[in-house]
Amino acid sequence: MSEDIRDKPDRIAPAKAPPDSPVLDEAGHAIIAMLQKASEASKEECARAMDMVHRLSFELRAAEERIRAAEAEAARFRDRATQAEAWLLRIREEIDQTLFQRKDAEQRPAPPVPPAPPVPPALPPATRVDPYAPPYIRRGQGNGGGKDKK
DSSP: OOSOGGGOGGGSOOSSOOTTOHHHHHHHHHHHHHHHHHHHHHHHHHHHHHHHHHHHHHHHHHHHHHHHHHHHHHHHHHHHHHHHHHHHHHHHHHHHHHHHHHHHHHHSOOOOOOOOOOOOOOOOTTTOOOTTSOHHHHTTOOSSOOSOOO
């Protein structure tokens, strides 16, 4: 690279070319055509890049909306879980109070039970009659003969 371009005359256009030379016109037109082609390619690439940026920007906004919706839903579920825990604690406290009251009642001596009413004396066996017993038993005969023992 330290070589000077002026040392290699075959690589560059001649230093003294006539002003209306067709070689210069062709080279100039070729350079301008290449610049226009590069400009158009650059514009197309820029347009493609801008389209992609717009599309990605739209997708980013949509993703941010979904994130906000998911965060709101998570907050709602967190609130519901907190409320459910509060209800469970309340239910547990009521159960504990009910069970402890029962245990306390069982540990305390029960109030005295009033005595039962007196039972009437039983009838003598001969006077008791079973209405469903067979007739020989109802008459007082247990041997099944059907006759009186008197």
